[in-house]
Amino acid sequence: MHTVFVLALPDTIAFDLATPIEVLGRVRLPDGTPGYRVLVCGTAPTVDAGPLRLAVTHGLDALAGADTVIVPGRYDPTSPVPIAALDALRAAAAAGTRIASICVGTFTLAAAGLLDGRRATTHWAAAERLRAAFPAVRVDPEVLYVDSGQFVTSAGATAGVDMCLHLVRRDYGATIAADASRQAVAALHRDGGQAQFIVPPGPRTAELGLGAVLEWLQVHAYEKLTLADVAAQAGLSVRTLNRRFHEETGRTPMQWVTAVRIRRAQELLEGTDHGVDRIAHLVGFASPAHFRVQFRRLSGVAPQTYRSTFRLRARTAQDASG
Structure with missing residues (x-):
């Protein structure tokens, strides 16, 4: 422990x-x-x-x-x-x-x-x-x-x-x-690179608030989404969506989608025996090669290395408790 x-x-x-x-x-x-x-x-x-x-x-x-x-x-x-x-x-x-x-x-x-x-x-x-x-x-x-x-x-x-x-x-x-x-009733997808939420002064304050869109993305991020799809869901132009996302999260909408997909991929690598190519498809990536690139960029390791690491830790914890 x-x-x-x-x-x-x-x-x-x-x-x-x-x-x-x-x-x-x-x-x-x-x-x-x-x-x-x-x-x-x-x-x-x-x-x-x-x-x-x-x-x-x-x-x-x-x-x-x-x-x-x-x-x-x-x-x-x-x-x-x-x-x-x-x-x-x-x-x-x-x-x-x-x-x-x-x-x-x-x-x-x-x-x-x-x-x-x-x-x-x-x-x-x-x-x-x-x-x-x-x-x-x-x-x-x-x-x-x-x-x-x-x-x-x-x-x-x-x-x-x-x-x-x-x-x-x-x-x-x-x-x-x-x-x-x-x-903790908390959102897991807020990683360290997200911007601190600082309310700007003046009339722009009323414009802020992407919570509903972020919740929608948590459910639909694994589909074939385009930037236009996200903008339509938010009821905003693509340009306004990009600006609002950067103000509130410090990243673009599609970077956010990628992070949600990778987080789900980590769960599947830990909890299932699905192959890496199948997981890439399940979480919404067009190609396994692109999935591997994005997984390594955000996690620091290859998908198979991640799976081996956390399965080993789970076995070690189980052995210790037994």
Whole structure:
């Protein structure tokens, strides 16, 4: 079982703290066993979290046994971080532990020196403060989360949910992540490259809102869709559709369709014995060759490699539970 420690620092944001507890804590493997053991640690037995005071069950020494450490944001992200917490994070990083942050928790990782020279994100409203305070960090304020391997940073509020679901997908594959998204009542298809939703000022605000079209695409993405088909469903011109998609998602409509198709292909690779060519057809690609190119581009590996990897992990988890 994967052990996760959530680091509760003074003045922690309760929502950020609760997000990994709820999302990861509800993950179940195919045999019904939990995918994660989620615990909370801190620098003191109690911690203030806005209007709440929380009891903390573990001290910082517990981080030595963590597979992943998640750092929530604090209401004042620029306030000094306890030295003991910074030392514990550095020690965990040196041991190879995966460390993630939610919202302005990125400031804590940056204060520990873990993000120097790395690309990272945070809540868009705090991005300039992060850049000014830590010039060695390559701040990208436009995405939901950034995964650089050992270190993962996310934007504000619900982007923390997206990041947690991304971690589930990394650890256990798309099928388990899809079930976790249903438990969290969250959309699984928001990947890290999607733009943070920032409402623009003025009269254009009333124009925004592609939710119904995105839901329609989730069902119909596997059909022979053209850009004109999507525009007709949205009741927009192709030009307006492209503009609106870029404003709200940071990508084109057909890039979104491709991402939905690849996510479904991952589930089929994990859960069926269908050949790669058949899966390419089932998820809507005109040719297996194009499917393989797009799968490798979005997943980083070939379809057959993906299948072998997650079937091996499923067998290992089953053997461990038995």
